[in-house]
Amino acid sequence: MIPPTALRFAGNAVSGTPPDDAGMRTIQRRRKRILRLGVVVLLVLVAGSRSLTDRQSALHDMIEAVGLFAIYVCIIGRGWCSLYIGGRKNTELVTTGPYSSCRNPLYLFSIIGAFGVGAQTGSIVLASLFAAVCWMVFRNVVLQEEVLLSERFGKAFLRYTNTVPRFRPTWFRWRDKETLLCKPSLFLTTTRDAMWFLAAGPVLEGIKVMQEKGWLTPVLYLP
Numbered sequence: 001m002i003p004p005t006a007l008r009f010a011g012n013a014v015s016g017t018p019p020d021d022a023g024m025r026t027i028q029r030r031r032k033r034i035l036r037l038g039v040v041v042l043l044v045l046v047a048g049s050r051s052l053t054d055r056q057s058a059l060h061d062m063i064e065a066v067g068l069f070a071i072y073v074c075i076i077g078r079g080w081c082s083l084y085i086g087g088r089k090n091t092e093l094v095t096t097g098p099y100s101s102c103r104n105p106l107y108l109f110s111i112i113g114a115f116g117v118g119a120q121t122g123s124i125v126l127a128s129l130f131a132a133v134c135w136m137v138f139r140n141v142v143l144q145e146e147v148l149l150s151e152r153f154g155k156a157f158l159r160y161t162n163t164v165p166r167f168r169p170t171w172f173r174w175r176d177k178e179t180l181l182c183k184p185s186l187f188l189t190t191t192r193d194a195m196w197f198l199a200a201g202p203v204l205e206g207i208k209v210m211q212e213k214g215w216l217t218p219v220l221y222l223p
Contacts, residue, residue, distance in 0.1 A: 023148050031141045038133050042118075045129075047207055049220035051122035055208060060122040067119020067127060068201070074113025075194040081105045082190035086183030093153045095160055100175040103164050106190075107138040111167075117200035121208075125222040135167070142166060 053060040077098075084097040098105035111134045118130030149157050164173060210216045 027141055027144045027148075031137065034137050034140075035134075038137060042130060042133065043203075043207075045220075046121055046126065046204060047210075047216050048218060049121075049123070049126065049222055050208075050211060050218035051126075052221050052223050053122050055122065055212075063119050063122050063124060063127070067116040070112050070116030070119065071197045071200070074109045074116060074197055075191060077109035077112070078106055078194045079187055079191040081109065082187045083180055083182050086181065086186040093149075093156055093160060095164070096175050096177050097180075100164065101169045101171050101173050103161065103166050104138070104142055105169075107142065108167050108169070109194075111135050111138065113194065113197040117197055117204075120200050120204040123222045139167075 051060060051063075053063070081098050084099060085094050102108055111131050114134035115127050115131035118127035121127070146157075146161070153160075164170065207216065211218055
């Protein structure tokens with residue numbers, strides 16, 4: 001379901017009208033500010049906590065490996081999604097490929113990446129917390145975006161929201177196209193931005209080293 005505000009706008013929406021680019025840019029700027037703040041808060045939490053599993057244990061290594069796999073899924077997934085929206089984002093409601101199974105696959109892959117980042121601490125609790133914070137930020141952003149999209153695409157967007165979940169993939173709804181109009185610059189930018197998730201490994205390993213040397217004192221021990 002989309003917000004009541006979106007439903008109100010949808011009744012008067014006319015497909016083909018120019019998108020509210022200014023409104024969308026404002027939402028994205030706000031999203032980035034909140035995410036930056038969230039990253040700082042989570043880094044402080046990581047600096048003051050430590051995984052219960054020994055850093056040299058097989059379980060710790062396995063959690064990190066699962067997290068690294070999640071980060072690679074995020075990078076590849078976001079690049080894949082950009083192939084479908086390239087060249088059509090501002091003129092057409094994209095409902096094929098990953099967008100036929102999930103309305104916000106780009107955000108979904110980012111949530112998976114956030115889990116992977118948190119897993120580099122060796123703690124499942126922190127990995128889940130990273131993913132949860134990311135989901136809460138994106139859910140708020142999506143609710144605002146849906147208002148603008150309902151104005152833009154009207155009944156077509158309402159039908160889309162009634163059949164395709166916001167975040168949870170439903171693969172049985174998969175629909176694709178034989179050809180795609182791609183925008184290489186968008187693909188490269190999206191993939192490059194996702195590569196920042198890989199920086200989590202060295203940063204969090206550095207925090208672990210500082211804790212072992214006594215430069216940082218953990219006060220929480222998490223599974």
